[in-house]
Amino acid sequence: MTLLRVENLAIDVARDGGSCRLVHDAHFSVDRGETLAVVGESGSGKSLTALAVMGLLGEGLSVSGGRILFGDEDLAQMSPQARNDLRGSRISMIFQEAMTSLNPVRSIEHQLIEGMRLKKRLSRRAARARALELLAEVGISDPERRLKQYPHQLSGGMRQRVMIAIALACDPELILADEPTTALDVTIQAQILALTSRLCRDHGVGLVLITHNLGIVARYAQKVAVMYGGRVVERASARQLYRAPQHPYTQGLLASVPRLDLPRDTPLRPIPGAPPDPTVRLGGCRFHPRCPRASDLCATEVPPFVTDGGHEVACLHSGSQSSKPKGAAA
Amino acid sequence: MASYMLRRFIGSIIVMWAVATLVFFMLRFVPGDPIAAMLADAGGPDEIEAMKRNLGLDRSLFVQYAIWFQNMLHGDLGNSIYGSRVAVTAVLAEAIPRTLSLSLLAFVIALAIALPAGILSATRRNTATDTTVSLLAFLGLSMPDFWLAILLIIVFAANLQWLPAIGYAPLSDGFWPWFSHLILPSIAIGTAFSAIIARMIRSSLLEVLKADYMRTARAKGLTPWMIMFGHALPNAMIPVITVIGIAFALLISGAVVVENVFAIKGLGRVLIEGILNRDYPVVQGAVLVVSAIFVFSNLIVDLLYGVIDPRIRLN
Ligand SMILES: Nc1ncnc2c1ncn2[C@@H]1O[C@H](COP(=O)(O)OP(=O)(O)O)[C@@H](O)[C@H]1O
Numbered sequence: 001m002t003l004l005r006v007e008n009l010a011i012d013v014a015r016d017g018g019s020c021r022l023v024h025d026a027h028f029s030v031d032r033g034e035t036l037a038v039v040g041e042s043g044s045g046k047s048l049t050a051l052a053v054m055g056l057l058g059e060g061l062s063v064s065g066g067r068i069l070f071g072d073e074d075l076a077q078m079s080p081q082a083r084n085d086l087r088g089s090r091i092s093m094i095f096q097e098a099m100t101s102l103n104p105v106r107s108i109e110h111q112l113i114e115g116m117r118l119k120k121r122l123s124r125r126a127a128r129a130r131a132l133e134l135l136a137e138v139g140i141s142d143p144e145r146r147l148k149q150y151p152h153q154l155s156g157g158m159r160q161r162v163m164i165a166i167a168l169a170c171d172p173e174l175i176l177a178d179e180p181t182t183a184l185d186v187t188i189q190a191q192i193l194a195l196t197s198r199l200c201r202d203h204g205v206g207l208v209l210i211t212h213n214l215g216i217v218a219r220y221a222q223k224v225a226v227m228y229g230g231r232v233v234e235r236a237s238a239r240q241l242y243r244a245p246q247h248p249y250t251q252g253l254l255a256s257v258p259r260l261d262l263p264r265d266t267p268l269r270p271i272p273g274a275p276p277d278p279t280v281r282l283g284g285c286r287f288h289p290r291c292p293r294a295s296d297l298c299a300t301e302v303p304p305f306v307t308d309g310g311h312e313v314a315c316l317h318s319g320s321q322s323s324k325p326k327g328a329a330a
Numbered sequence: 331m332a333s334y335m336l337r338r339f340i341g342s343i344i345v346m347w348a349v350a351t352l353v354f355f356m357l358r359f360v361p362g363d364p365i366a367a368m369l370a371d372a373g374g375p376d377e378i379e380a381m382k383r384n385l386g387l388d389r390s391l392f393v394q395y396a397i398w399f400q401n402m403l404h405g406d407l408g409n410s411i412y413g414s415r416v417a418v419t420a421v422l423a424e425a426i427p428r429t430l431s432l433s434l435l436a437f438v439i440a441l442a443i444a445l446p447a448g449i450l451s452a453t454r455r456n457t458a459t460d461t462t463v464s465l466l467a468f469l470g471l472s473m474p475d476f477w478l479a480i481l482l483i484i485v486f487a488a489n490l491q492w493l494p495a496i497g498y499a500p501l502s503d504g505f506w507p508w509f510s511h512l513i514l515p516s517i518a519i520g521t522a523f524s525a526i527i528a529r530m531i532r533s534s535l536l537e538v539l540k541a542d543y544m545r546t547a548r549a550k551g552l553t554p555w556m557i558m559f560g561h562a563l564p565n566a567m568i569p570v571i572t573v574i575g576i577a578f579a580l581l582i583s584g585a586v587v588v589e590n591v592f593a594i595k596g597l598g599r600v601l602i603e604g605i606l607n608r609d610y611p612v613v614q615g616a617v618l619v620v621s622a623i624f625v626f627s628n629l630i631v632d633l634l635y636g637v638i639d640p641r642i643r644l645n
Pocket residue numbers: 013022040041042043044045046047048049058061278
C-alpha cells in the first residue's frame with residue numbers, strides 16, 4: 001500500500017518581486033516498510049523536497065504545484081496546525097548535520113522524551129522507560145548514563161543514533177533521512193545506514209533515504225529515484241537501476257562512484273560540467289548541456305516518462321548503451 | 331567548575347581590596363579639608379589640631395590606611411567624621427536596602443518588559459511589531475534617566491496623583507507603601523536597561539532560530555511555546571546573560587542618580603553627601619559596598635552560565 005506519493009512537486013523561492021523555481025518536478029512514491037533512495041548530485045533539490053514533505057520549507061520557499069499524498073490526504077493542502085500534528089508523530093526526519101542537530105543545552109533525556117510526552121501523552125516515567133528502550137535499540141550502550149548527558153559529551157555517530165531514536169520515538173509511519181551520514185566517519189556511515197534501514201524495515205516504517213552517493217544505496221534501498229536539477233529523471237527498483245541504468249545522468253552517476261559489483265581497477269569517471277544554476281532559465285531536458293547523447297530536440301522538449309516493466313525514465317535517448325534517438329513519441 | 335568558582339571568588343575579593351585602597355588614597359588627594367569644612371569660621375588653629383588628633387587625621391597616610399584596613403577586617407568601617415559621628419555601618423545598613431530594593435525592582439520590571447519585547451520582535455521580524463519595539467527601545471536608550479524620572483513625577487505623581495512623588499517606605503510598613511514609592515524610580519532606572527536587553531534578546535534569538543537544532547525541534551511537531559521556551563530561549567539567553575551582568579552596573583549607577591531626584595536616602599545620596607562633606611569613612615564604606623555589589627553580580631552571572639550551559643558546567 002502506498003504510504004507517501006509525491007506527484008509533480010514544484011517548489012519556488014520568492015526573490016525580488018518574482019519567483020524562481022528550484023524544484024520542477026519531484027515524483028516518487030514509497031510504501032510501508034520500504035526504503036526509497038532519492039539520489040542526485042548536491043543541489044538537485046533533494047533536501048527541499050524532503051522539507052516540503054515535512055512542511056518545514058524555510059522563509060520565502062513555497063510549494064507551487066503538485067501533490068504530496070500521505071495516505072489519501074494531500075499534505076500540501078493541509079492547515080499548518082494539522083501538519084504540525086503529523087510531524088514527529090506520523091512523519092519524522094533525520095538530518096544531515098549530526099553534530100549540530102541536537103540542542104546543546106538540553107539533556108538527551110529531554111530531547112528524547114518531549115515528543116513522546118506531547119504526541120503520545122506519555123507520563124514522564126513511561127516516556128523515560130521508552131527512551132531507554134529506544135537508546136538500546138539504536139545500539140547505544142549504558143542508556144541510563146547517556147540519558148543524563150548532553151550532546152557535547154557524545155560522538156557524531158552517537159548523536160546521529162540519538163537522532164534516529166528521536167525519529168522513531170512516536171512510532172511514525174514515514175521517516176525522511178536527509179544524507180544522515182555525510183557528516184560522519186566513513187566507518188560509522190555504513191553502521192548508521194544499516195541501522196536506519198533495518199529499524200525501518202522491522203517497524204514497518206517507510207523510509208526515504210536521501211543521498212548523493214549512488215554507490216551506497218544498493219544495499220539499503222528497494223527503490224531508487226534519481227533527481228537532477230530539481231526533477232526526478234529515473235525511477236526503478238534498485239536492482240533494475242544498477243543492472244541497466246537508462247538515463248545518461250544515472251549512467252554518469254554510476255560511473256563516477258566506486259562499486260562493489262565491478263572489478264576494483266575500474267576507473268571512476270566523474271560527469272563533466274556542473275548542475276544547472278536554478279536562477280538561469282533552461283528549456284528542455286535539464287541535463288542536456290552535460291549530456292553526451294543530447295540532440296537539438298533535448299534543448300526544447302521536456303522528455304516525458306517512459307515506463308518499461310516498472311522502470312521509468314524521462315529521456316529522449318534513454319537506453320543502456322545505444323545512442324539511437326527514440327523520438328519524443330516513444 | 332568548583333575550583334574555577336573558588337578562583338573567581340578570590341579574584342573578586344582582590345578586586346574589592348584594590349578598589350577600596352584606591353578610593354582611600356584618592357579621597358585624601360582631593361582638595362579640600364574636612365576639618366575646615368566642619369568648623370567653618372568657628373574654630374581657631376588649636377581647635378583644628380585637637381579635632382585632627384581626635385579623628386586620627388594627624389598620623390601619616392600609611393598609618394591611617396593600616397588602621398582603617400585592620401578595622402575593616404573586623405567589620406568596623408569607622409564613624410562619620412561629621413555631625414553626630416554615627417557609625418558608618420549604621421549609615422550603610424539604612425541605605426543598602428533602599429538601593430537594593432530599587433535596583434532589584436528596576437531589574438525585575440526591566441526584564442519583564444524586555445523578555446516579551448525581544449521575543450516578539452524576533453519572531454515577528456520586519457513587521458510592525460518589530461519596528462514598534464525597535465523604536466521604543468531606541469527612545470528608551472536615548473532618554474537620560476534623571477530626565478525620565480522628572481517626567482514620571484510630573485505625570486504620575488503631580489498630575490494624576492497615582493503615586494507618591496518622593497521618599498521611601500521600608501518593606502516593614504507594608505508591601506504597597508514600599509512598592510508605590512519605588513515604582514517610578516524603578517521605571518526611570520530600568521528603561522535603558524530594558525531597551526538594551528530587549529535588543530540583545532532579539533538579535534541573539536534571530537541567530538538561534540537559524541540553528542540546525544531548531545529545525546530538529548520543529549520536525550518534532552512541538553508547540554510554538556515548547557519550541558521557544560524549551561529550545562530557543564535557553565540558547566539565546568547565554569550571550570544575553572553577559573550583557574545583563576555588564577548592564578547591571580548601569581542599573582546601580584542609574585540608582586545613584588535617580589535616588590537624588592526622588593529624595594531616597596540610598597547609597598547614591600550617602601555617597602554624594604559624603605563626598606561634598608569630605609566625610610572619608612562614609613565615602614569609603616559606600617564605595618566598598620557598591621564595588622561589592624558589582625563584583626558579586628558578576629560572580630552570579632558566571633554561576634548562571636554554568637546553570638544554563640552544560641558545556642561550561644561539565645568541563
Ligand atoms: N532558501 C533558499 N533560497 C534560495 N535557493 C535555495 C534555498 N534553499 C535551497 N536553494 C537552492 O535550491 C537548490 C536545491 O537545493 P537542495 O534541495 O538543498 O539540494 P540538495 O539537497 O539536493 O543538495 C540548490 O540550487 C540551492 O542552492
